Amino acid sequence: MPKLRISEVADLLGVSDDTVRRWIDLGRLPVVQGDNNRKAIEGHELATFLQRQAEAPDAGVTVARSARNQMKGIVTRVVKDVVMAQVEMQAGPFRIVSLMSREAADELGLEVGSVAVASIKSTHVVVEIPEA
DSSP: OOEEEHHHHHHHHTSOHHHHHHHHHTTSSOOEEOGGGOEEEEHHHHHHHHHHHHSOOOOOOOOOOSOOEEEEEEEEEEEEOSSEEEEEEEETTEEEEEEEEHHHHHHHTOOTTOEEEEEEOOSOOOOOOOOO
């Protein structure tokens, strides 16, 4: 089992040694005795810590957004495979289809009947003129 020195952990995470020590003092990173009786972090403990850090933080209140087109609707179909999910929504007369990771669909709890908001931003939009 690899044991990493505090300075190695700091380098890997792009933070200072003092930040790593604070996390240790706060109990966020468990330590073990490393070489020369110095504090060390086991590799699997660091991996667990990083996974917890990567969980979506509370986004807080959104005060601005770059996507201009938002449509509230209801989820009418969800098709999931191992990696991806196809989510269909009906927003008024508009059918919206979104492809996303299965993980994202699971985290959002998307299922038929869920109310959701589709935020649409695209650099490629096709505009057509219907026959009169």
